[in-house]
Amino acid sequence: VNIGTGGNTELAGTIELHGDCLFNVGGTSLTISGLITGDGGLIKNGGSPLILTNVNTYTGDTRLNTGVMRLNGNGSITGSSNITLVGGTTLSVTGRVDSTLTLVAGQALKGNGTVNGTLIAGANSTVSPGLDAIGALTVSNAVTLLGTTTMELNGDSGTNDVLRSDSSITYGGTLSLTNLGGPLTNGASFKLFRASSYTGTFSSLAPTTPGPGQAWNTNALSTTGTISVVGPATIGSITLSGSTLVISGSNGVPLGTYYMRASTNVTVPLTNWTRIATNTFTPSGNFSFTNIITSAFPMRFFALEMP
Template sequence: MDTSTAQTLTNLIQLNGNLTLTGSNDLTLAGKISGTGGLNKAGTNTLTLSGANDFTGNSTLGGGTLILQNATGLGTGQLTLSANSSLDASGLSLANNINLATRNLTLTNSTATTLGGVLSGTGSLIKSGAGDLTLAGANASYNGVVQLTNGRLVIANDAAIGIGSLRTSANTTLDSDASRIINNAVQLLGNLNLAGSNDLAINGSISGNGGLTKNGSAALTLGGASTYVGGTRLNAGTLISAPVLRWATQ
């Protein structure tokens, strides 16, 4: 399906098979989408799904931007990337599994968003929006890089980052929803703020030119053999470091 101009459709859609959206122009599907099929989004345009959908097929995102305005916008199926793409699910909690395959997914949410499904693949998950991003899935098989380039990332599962690494840009924030332990390597491209809402242990190595600023009343445990050079500032709470940790207070 394609359109000659940007369009908003309010029709009900029944998917008995997969529907390919060619993506020549921006398209909003505001009606309910049901059935056993899925959606295949192609093109560099923006596709907006705003209905309370219950289709059960898997969908693919092959470029451009997908905007979800309803937590069930993708139905109950999995979303798989076939090209580098962007996703805006501002204010929503999504339960869908997401397979990044070898592609990069940029999250542009302006308000708090939760990804509760399982992440898989080797592509990068890039958090660029100002809104909080909570990763709540048990992403034990995800082997990509989570890139925190803006705002706050909330760890809501010990396997939230998967088995890959976390790369953080300057003046970003890492937090957790409860007491959490992550074993991932962390690369600091600039200063990373630890919000300290709950106890957090980072047992992977920490490297890079950036530093750490520990805020909040909770305990932060640094258990890896780390080489970051930007220093460590303890503003509140407790800092627990392994004997092999190399850190400085400034």
């Protein structure tokens, strides 16, 4: 569909999409007030706005290559499986009755463009900043993440995808990270989110660890939107005074949990060792464990375990 350089144009009838349909919008704007249905997708080109005002049901992908697409009134695209915003494009929902783009189960939002309005990513939806490479997705208002947020990072270059909000970000659901580079080093940090404030927590993190013996430090997500790599925790000193054994060290997850296990047989798997204590690292990642030696164990081995 090509809209020339004239004035505003409106299409009021039903449009049924099969395959991808390209809307090349010139002129002032193109408003589609009729229903868009079918199993095809919508591709938006051209520098003028494409405005949708109906509760559309088409199930193909939506891709903004250039310019602005607006959802006004009750306009929605909740049936569209993938919404892609190429860099420099804007999906505006400030003209909707709730000024909100709500992603439903099975929907994915990705790219380097901007959502003008509020974003709510519901359960089983996906938000993925960047497009075929590391990039950034921007939202002008508050963001609520309840599905899966996928981010790429590169341990070699120290770069990563970014989700920006000009307001607040509420965490929830799953944070899924993919490292495009070499093994992540201890102390590496990645600022994944940029907002004026952060609330909530992710219920799960994938992968659960950055690498062997390492752990994710997620404490700064709530203050700066940053995640970092720590570990493995190291034992710095072992002291024995009378019957008191003190094991201390560093490089743990600040305020994170650790376990002490013990066994009289060092050859058995760690999972078979007895968990004798559950403690918390200090804010700087240090730890100190005290054990009273008794005659009940003529020989005993200890191991530090991080979840």
